[in-house]
Amino acid sequence: MTLRTAQETLKLYFGYDSFRPMQAEIIEAVYAGRDALVLMPTGGGKSVCFQIPAITLPGACIVVSPLISLMKDQVEGLREAGVRAAYLNSSIDAGTAQQVEDAFFKGQLDLLYVSPEKLLSADFMPLLRRAAINLFAIDEAHCISSWGHDFRPEYTQLRFLRREFPTIAIIALTATADKATRRDIAQQLTLSDPAVFVSSFDRPNIRLEVRPGQKRVEQILDFLKSRRNQSGIVYCLSRKGAEDLAARLSQRGFPAMPYHAGLTDRQRAKTQEDFINDKVPVVCATVAFGMGIDKSNVRWVIHYNLPKNMEGYYQEIGRSGRDGTTAEALLFYSYQDVAVLEDILRQGTSDQVELQLSKLERMKQYAEALTCRRRILLSYFGEHLGENCGNCDVCRNPPQYFDGTVLAQKALSAIARLSEAVPAGIVAEVLRGSGRREIIDRGYDRIKTYGAGRDLPQNEWLYYIQQLVHLGYAEPAAEEHYALKLTANGRKVLFEDEKVQFARFISIKERKATEKEAAKKQEPQGQRRRVRDELFEVLRKLRQQVALQQGVPPYVVFSDATLEEMAALRPRNREEFRSISGVGEMKLERYGSTFLQAIEEFS
Secondary structure, three states: OOHHHHHHHHHHHHOOOOOOOOHHHHHHHHHOOOOEEEEOOOOOOHHHHHHHHHHHOOOEEEEEOOOHHHHHHHHHHHHHOOOOEEEEOOOOOHHHHHHHHHHHHOOOOOEEEEOHHHHHOOOOHHHHHHOOEEEEEEOOHHHHOOOOOOOOHHHHHHHHHHHHOOOOOEEEEEOOOOHHHHHHHHHHOOOOOOEEEEOOOOOOOEEEEEEEOOOHHHHHHHHHHOOOOOEEEEEOOOHHHHHHHHHHHHHOOOOEEEEOOOOOHHHHHHHHHHHHOOOOOEEEEOOOOOOOOOOOOEEEEEEOOOOOOHHHHHHHHOOOOOOOOOEEEEEEEOHHHHHHHHHHHHHOOOOOHHHHHHHHHHHHHHHHOOOOHHHHHHHHOOOOOOOOOOOEHHHHOOOOEEEOHHHHHHHHHHHHHOOOOOOHHHHHHHHHOOOOHHHHHOOHHHOOOOOOOOOOOHHHHHHHHHHHHHOOOEEEEHHHOOEEEEOHHHHHHHHOOOOOEEEOOOOHHHHHHHHHHHHHHOHHHHHHHHHHHHHHHHHHHHHHHHHHHHOOOHHHHOOHHHHHHHHHHOOOOHHHHHOOOOOOHHHHHHHHHHHHHHHHHHO
């Protein structure tokens, strides 16, 4: 099989003229019969690396995935493109399963997606031995490693594939795996001299931003005002947090639904279906959500709380912008988040608590960074970015520093006079001169620094106190409910007049003004974009209607990236429409005339 055949197949079924970086090399390795280990970011095109060989080689590819709902999405997308695909898992009835197995045995499928449980079941093994198989693809391969962030014990049994099918190549794919996890994947699957492909982890289309975790709901509401009709996910730490936030957003005119393990299967399924079909734009969820969706038009992801590790964070933000167009990742951070997560990890039953705590520390360092966030994120996965990205909050608005010695002395003095026995929130209240009953009852209103910082709001004081911790002038004692303690360096600031440089606090109002000013400078481009956006909106609504008629999610009809290209190029005939990226022959036949007519009427 040749690469030319693979490229022709790519255009025919998926509508793309060329492969993304590394895809062609991976496909050639599979054609050569080699095992392969592929690390490629979410949205980087991992699936194509086994789908093209599956379509072009004799037999069928068995795709092992732990994500039942993702199988459904992927198979729907493949069928829409004209590919012969099906899935087997616990969500389908016995009759349907029998039909799928018959089609597989008769050679009528190119791809068969199965759950690990189905693959390992006694009744499926005889069928596997008799059917023609061209490849085994292990998706979410990090699940096989205890070093991975999402270890699943049933995955470890997949090593039987090499023993039972020694001549069939295995390709293991994942978006998140450090070096230790990669080695473990190859070992656990007993891959034979695998070709290892580590793609760039960079997703330059995703704008990275971290904000202080005060007034989070107000900030989210403000964020959503200019993003109506855009699909997005808000990740929350707790079930209650997800439910409360979804209710508050809905009350304020932004339809949102919660998603967590405490809901019934039916409730979760409905939320997922409504989100996938663009009926509900926002889902407020715990970390379980999103693993099972292939939705390409998620435009933003918000983390209401700090994630436990960089792997989880990277995978979750990767659910936005899978179509390659502009996306946003907003993370809220406070030291209280760290304290809560540390407590959760220490109280857990895992025998890898120290490893998990060290991963949390790296996540904390990312959130606290005052240098390019993308460089930090990529370096965690062993990739060096030679220059700042220009598309994170630190690059776009570099911190302004000032002499914060007096502010630092006030805060450190308050910590000392409070006997180093209270957390940051109470220190800030004392500096503000709070009249709250707890403050008065404890006598905190009688210390010398009570009210010494009335001129600054509570959230600004918390921002500066947090910097004192980051800079090593104070440290929270986990065993004392995170009471702040002075360090040796903190005492130097108090008693030896050591200078402190603070990054200036930027209020929400100032941030909005800065963004507005930046938008004005880009007005000529913005003016042209608004006209294009009008057509894009027409096409988006048309896509929704077509998807409803076809009974598939809108992004399966065409991705946002494809609609944007249509809106920009405005094709006038079938040949021009065929040249749009993402338009394969099947979609040209099904939808070409409908979308061409809409473009002509708009023009």
